[in-house]
Amino acid sequence: MKWSIPEKVIEEGRECAKEGRVVSWSKNLERRVWYAEVIGSDMLYVELDGTAKEDDVCQCMYWEQHGYCKHTVAVELAMREKGVSRFIPRTEIKEAEAPKVISPAVVFTKGFERLQDAELRKLIRQTDDLFLTYGVDIVPTSDYHEEQSVLGLHLRIGRRDTPKKTYIVKNMDEFLEAYKQDKEIRISTINWKVGPSAFNSENNALIRLMLMMKDQQTLVVNSRSQAKSVIDRRYLILNKQVARQLFDEFKHDKSFMIKGLGSQIKRAVIHQGKIPLTVTLSPVGLSDYELTIIDPFIVFLEEYQWLVGTDGFYELTEEQAASYQVLTQMLKRLDKPTIYYTKDQVNSLFSYVLPQLALLCDFDLPESLDDEVLRYPLDIKLYFHKEDDSLVVRVDFCYGEYIFSNVPNYSTSIGEEGAVLRDKVQEERLITLLRHYGYGTYAQRYSKKFPNDLERFYFFTREIPTLKKYTEVHLSEEVQSLYLAADEHQPKARIIENGSWFDIQFDISSVDETEVNDVLSSLMQNKEYHQLRNGQVLMLDDEAYKETNQMLRLLREDIRLDGNRLEVPTYRSLVLSEAMTQLTDVETSDYFETMVDELTHPETADIALPAQLNATLRDYQITGFKWFKTLSKYHFGGILADDMGLGKTIQTIAYLLSEKEEGELTKPSVIVAPASLLYNWQLELEKFAPSLKSKLIIGGKEERNAQIASLDDIDVAIISYSTLRQDSAELKKIDCHSVILDEAQMVKNSATKTFQSISELKSDRVFALSGTPIENRLEELWSLFKLLMPGFFPAIRSFKQLETTEIATMIKPFVLRRVKKDVLQDLPDKVETDRYSQLTDEQKTVYVAYLKQIQDSLSKLNAKDFNKQRMSILAGITRLRQICCHPGLFIEDYTGGSGKMDQALDLIEQAKSNGRRVLLFSQFTGMLSILEDELAKRDVGTFYLRGSTPVKERQELVERFNRGEKDVFLISLKAGGTGLNLTGADTVILYDLWWNPAVEEQATGRAHRIGQTRKVEVWRLLAEGTIEERMNQLQLEKKALFQKVLHSEDAPELSSMTMDDIKHILAIGDED
Known part of the structure; x- marks a missing residue:
């Protein structure tokens, strides 16, 4: 090997070879190289x-940087160990057999086989291949203050196939980040893949805990001024909570080491209680003493309040920590x-030193002390009393029978018994606490200005409870009388009826009745106390007061203060009853309980039907009758909001007849209805209650005045809304028993003269009849009530x-609504079908042109301009709807036909051939006229009900149709959508959509009602690809709010639509 390779690298290569990391080697004679694999x-x-x-080559990063590495060294040393020389002489090449000719395909394939084998080995090694060892060091953060040291966790990493070789993780942050991202990290010249799959479950649990610690270590580090620059990056700093968790996790792991400051801690255990200090007090001579203290601990970690010993950690309380820190500072000196104590210093030793040492550890005292020092536990007693405008406290420090008082007359003489060992620390702590509360020393006593209001409240609730933790507190009778405990002075409530109001009276013991409302006012302001006029502090923190406060809050909007009484209107009886459930101690009257029960369950009331009623009522109608009677009994009004066709009229008649039979109908009742329904009411009254004297208020002005003047002998007057408006000056002079508002949705606007005229009527009770009391907005409900x-x-x-839920709760007793599907199980089904038609070519041309014109105008408007142009835009939308029906409604000489009209005529002919009879509704009277002409050409007989049709003629047309005359009844939607009974029909065609589906529901209810014996088909006609499709969608989207309140099917009118609504419905039809 090259001489230039450093010795350190050679040693690492030797270690690598010893560990068996050189897996294989092979010779390539042609190239004179050795191929080897190293782990x-x-x-x-x-x-x-x-x-x-x-010129050796390796794949590792270290070789790329230096041109040599331990892996090349390891291969050479491993070969030497086996007696193989790395040198390949040229002669060996010549002696070798001629190489076989290997095809390029084989070489190519072998290369990828080798890669696949390597990937397989890599995959096997990645799973559970690595392991961690760990430990905790006490890490200094200051060169001068060992107590500021912190606990740092460190790691070593290794491979399981070479367990003796581990490497220090020198950068904890990088390691954890690599783990989270499942990436490689370079540690000690080796690349390590440190994702979760590389470790076993135990190691992964530790790393997850470390990731949690990492987010919290900043708090510990930042609390030390120089810690950031001092602490080695290999450490993960532990706070107290995490350290405790970690120690508990590994307390049985013998490999878990804790080192620091030159010492080693054997166990990761946290002790509590007294610590193993060695304290010895020995007599010296006749009266002196020697105190010896042996401190075996390594360091006190103030960040954790832990003492570190060789057998673990000792957790100190705040008091123990303070004592120990003073002790160590003194011992350092x-x-x-x-420490040597003379006779004169013994008292100080026992008063100040030994009590503090006793907090830390247990120790024995020499027996000779019993003859010289009197030792008793300290008992502190405080005596409070009032002097003029001052609060005075006497402090007695009691040691057995001996008392040391700040008032000399109360102190006892010790005599010759010896010295009393006094706990000066506790005595001075008490004096400091008194000074904290504002007590000064005057003439050998502690006193302060007598507290008032908030200070008095704090005296009883903060100061005295705190002092009681350390002392025995005595209050003079005068001082004690100023405190009224809530549990001894609880509120009691009574409910008393008083005309149209309920009086709520509260009684609180020891509180004058003239002050009770002031107490309740403080309670509703969430005050913790109330100071009475005599200076007493009444506590309001008891459960009974919390209940009372909750009850008052529920009634906040309804309470009226009358002198010293709280009053709630009787129509809030259910709300009051619900609020009273918050109270434990409440007294109610039988009248109140009966009212609540009858309003909650009117169906259970023991009320007989009138004997002279010529009708048999269904069960739900009997409930409606009892509901009327119950509300009337308590002079309440209400809304009978039954679905159309369920008999609101007969339930009302039964109520009025019952009132007459019971002698209650001493004044006339007034039924206000649309003009089209006046005769219907008169006929129904004559049919079902002939004993009720009724009169129609109709005719000219003089005739009507005469009729109004003669109402004294009449039971029921029937009048139209328009007539009421005209004759309000005369009608408001009459005292009425009841006012019945039929189709009450007609008076939803409180700003109209009709509304004002109704509000001026003098009546004990007002009832509204309406299947749709809310057509557009909740404000309509507000107007009705x-x-x-x-x-x-x-x-x-x-x-x-x-909130809508609040409104629903409030109105529940006063609104009765039932729908057909719930109460009429025997009513035939109503099947609704949307039927689509195509615009004719010419009709479509007209539609697209008008749509484009409106869209162009609308796109140029902002919200402000939209409001100014609203009416013209709505008029344009009406034009589009007319085009869908028939362009001839406003275009003269139009001859292009109408797809919808053709469809309607075909449906009518089909219905006729199947023996069905049809009601056809449209809001456009011109369309009804076109259809009348077209049907006449086809020999289909029709009745036509216009808004201008006189009232009597309307009733005649209805009766003739119900008797079977003619096949089709053409009806203006607004003129005939309410009040008509047309059960002779079994098919309803809604020719054009109305913005409010409640109006459509009213129309279909003309046929689908009591008396109908056949299934009713409802066909809604829509022009496909036009504004009508979006109108249909918008209706569905706008129902939710009203269903929350009344479970109705109501939706907004055209006039209430927003700019966004209009843009939405106009976004269809211009492309098709």
């Missing part, structure tokens, strides 16, 4: 030059660990802040 961090391929040049029960909801701004 390094990976399988390495080495070429030894067989000539005198000795001595030449030897022995403003009519039904003024004050029920908070102001509109606060109402908008309420």
Whole structure:
């Protein structure tokens, strides 16, 4: 080998050869080289030059940097061991047989075979091939302060096939980073693949723990001023928590070593309690003593508060740590660990030194001390009393029967018994604590200004409890009386009915009733106490007060303060009942309990149906009747929100008739309904409750005035919304028993004159009937309840802040809603089908042109301009919808036909041929006229209900159709979508979509209702690829909010749509 190779590398090569890392070698005579394989961090391929040049080659990084390495040395030494010389003479080449001719294919294949073998060996070695040894060193961070040392974990790495050879991991951060990324790292000239697959489970567990430690070591290092620059990068610094966890993990591992400061710790164990100091007190002569202290510990680690000994670690408390640090500082100043005490110094020894040593370790005292020193445990007693405006405390230090007081008269004389061994440390600690609380020394006593309000609260809740930890505290009767403990003065609640209010009265023992509300006010402000007018501090930290606070918070929006009483409106009885469940001690009346029970379960009320009712009610209708009666009993209003067709009318009539039979109907009730339904109400009243005297308020102004003036003898007046608005001045003078608002969604706007006229009516009760009490916004519900029960909801701004779940809870007793599928099991099915049609070519041309025009206009608008142009944009959208129906609705001389109309005519003919009878709804009366003409050409008879159709004629048309006359009823959606009973039809065609599906549901409900015996088919006609498809999608997306409150099927009107909504629906149809 070359003479220039350093001795160190030769030694490493020799070690490598001894460990058997040279796997194989072979000779290539033609090239005069040796091929060898050597195990390094990976399988390495080495070429030894067989000539005198000795130009060896290795794959390792070290060879690339230096031109030599231990692997080439190892191969040569391994060959020598076997008696093989590396030199290949030329004569040997000549003597060798002529080489066989090997084809290029064989050479090529052999090369890849060799690579595959190497990869296989590499894969086998990668799994569980490496191992770690580990230990902990005490690492100094300062040249002058050993106590600032920290604990550092270090590693050595090796291969399992050569377990005696390990290498120091010199950079812990690099090692852990390589492990996380499953990469190679160079350690001591060797490349190591240190991913999880390289180690066994035990080593991997350690590394995972180290990764966790790494994130925490910065805290320890940064707490030392010079630590960063001093600490070797081979260490992973441990904090106290991690060190404890690590020691516990490896406490039984004998290979786990802890070294440092020239010593070795045998066990990774953490002891607690007293430490093994050696303390000896020996008498010298007649009255002197000698104290000897032997400290066996290596170092105190202040970062951990651990003492390090050869048998492990000792964890100190804060007091022990403070005592030990003083002890070591004092011992450093001595030449030897022995201190001499004369007779005059013995008391100081026992007062200051020995008590501190006793915290650290156990030791014995000489028996001769018993004759000279009186030893008793210290018992401190504090006596507080009030003098003028000062708080005075007497301090007694008691040792058995001997008392040392700051007030001389209370001290006892020792006499000739000897000296009392006093614990000066504890005595001075107590005095320091008193000074901390503001006590000064005046005329041999401790005192301060008598605390008030917050200071008084802190005196009883902070100061006294703290002092009680160390002393026996006595309060004078005067001082003690100022503290009212919460558990001894708990609140008790009573609920008393008072007209339309419930009074909540609280009683707190020792608290004047005029101050109770002030206490509750403090409680609602989350105060911990309340100071009464007489100076007493009432604690509010008991569970009973927490319950009361929770109850008050639940009622915060509903509570009214009247003098010293809290009042809650009776319509909040369920909320009040729920709030009262928070209280342990509450007294309620039978009236309150009955109200809560009846409002919660009206179906269980013992209420008989009126005897003169000419109808048989279904079970759910009986529940609705009882619901009416229950609310009426307590002078509440409500909304009967049953699905259309479930008989809201008959339930209302049953309620009014029952009120008359029970003598409650002493004043007329008023039914307000759309004009189209007035005669229907009169007919239903006459049919089901002929004993109820009813009157229609119709005709000219004078006639109506006369009718209103003669209502004293009438049970039920029936009036339209428009008439009510016109005659409000006369109607508001009348006292009513009940007001019934039919189709109440018509008064959803609180800013209208109709709404104002209704609100001026004098009535004990107001009920609303509506299958869709919310059509667009929750504010509509707020408006309705403003009519039904003024004050029920908070102001509109606060109402908008309420969660939908809160609103649903509030209205639950006052809104009764049932849907057909839940209560009418015998009602035939309703099958809804969306039927799509294609625009005709000319119809499509018109549609695309209008769509492009609107899109161009909309794309140029910002939000502000959009609001200004809203009406013109909505008008354009209406045009698109008309085009989908039939362009002839607004384009004169249009002759291109309509795909949807053709589809509708075909469906009607199919229905007729199958014996089905049809209701066809459209919002465009012009479309109904076109269809009327087209159907007439096909000999299909039709009725046509327009908005202008007189009320009486409407009812006649309905009756004729239900008797079987004609096959098709054409109905304007807005004019005939409510209040009609058309069970003679079994097919409903919704010719054009309405923005609010609730309106469509009302329309289909004309046929799918009580009395229907056949399955009802509903066909919704949509022009494919047009705005109607997006309208359909938008309806579905906008229902969720309303379903949360009423489980309704409501959605927004066109006028409530946003700019984004409109852009969304216009993004379809311009390409197809």
